[in-house]
Amino acid sequence: MLISAFGPFGSFTTNPSQKLLESLLSDPIQGIQLMGITLPVRYNVAPEILLAEIRLRKPAAVISFGVATGSDDLRLERIAINWDESDVPDQSGDTPRGRKIDPDGPDGLFSSLPLQQMMEALDGQALPYRISNTAGTYLCNHLMYRTLWALRQEGIDIPCGFVHIPPAEEWNKDAGGPTRPFAQIRTAALRIMQAVHGAAPGNRS
Numbered sequence: 783m784l785i786s787a788f789g790p791f792g793s794f795t796t797n798p799s800q801k802l803l804e805s806l807l808s809d810p811i812q813g814i815q816l817m818g819i820t821l822p823v824r825y826n827v828a829p830e831i832l833l834a835e836i837r838l839r840k841p842a843a844v845i846s847f848g849v850a851t852g853s854d855d856l857r858l859e860r861i862a863i864n865w866d867e868s869d870v871p872d873q874s875g876d877t878p879r880g881r882k883i884d885p886d887g888p889d890g891l892f893s894s895l896p897l898q899q900m901m902e903a904l905d906g907q908a909l910p911y912r913i914s915n916t917a918g919t920y921l922c923n924h925l926m927y928r929t930l931w932a933l934r935q936e937g938i939d940i941p942c943g944f945v946h947i948p949p950a951e952e953w954n955k956d957a958g959g960p961t962r963p964f965a966q967i968r969t970a971a972l973r974i975m976q977a978v979h980g981a982a983p984g985n986r987s
């Protein structure tokens with residue numbers, strides 16, 4: 783299983799998704815062969831790096847994590863849309879005011895993660911969760927769209943999608959908005975990974 787996280791951007795000098803990935807990698811999960819990559823918050827670079835990893839390492843599933851500004855729950859993203867638009871520049875200064883990600887691509891692409899099993903795995907946990915029908919129009923949506931679209935075009939049939947985590951109490955108090963204890967985020971991520979692993983064809987890695 784390949785997990786991606788994002789590095790810093792905007793008011794997030796520490797991205798909790800990066801901390802999450804570091805923590806997951808430092809403590810192996812029984813039965814799951816874990817690979818991880820932290821991506822720069824750059825439109826033109828992040829999807830290319832993730833796709834290169836997928837082609838090279840052939841994971842059984844891909845889960846991308848990023849932080850959702852102003853959120854106090856976990857969001858299982860259902861759909862990525864073919865649109866970039868944000869006032870917040872990426873790390874190279876790119877600030878699209880509205881553009882298609884791929885002029886020839888579909889308007890939207892559904893997550894291929896097992897959302898139902900992921901929800902069941904999260905039931906009763908301290909961290910509330912919900913299905914989200916928009917991942918925004920910034921890097922997280924961009925990454926989800928470009929990855930799902932490339933996998934479809936290349937015939938790589940693996941579960942793949944995006945999960946937004948809330949800002950973490952330990953590092954993101956200054957980012958403004960609500961935060962959650964990191965331990966809650968980590969436990970929820972582990973349960974998601976187990977659900978995805980259980981549903982992945984062949985349970986390979």
Ligand code: PCA
Nearest residue numbers: 788848849920921922923
């Ligand atoms: N969150 C941003 C981009 C990187 C991240 O962690 C987003 O929600 O688009």
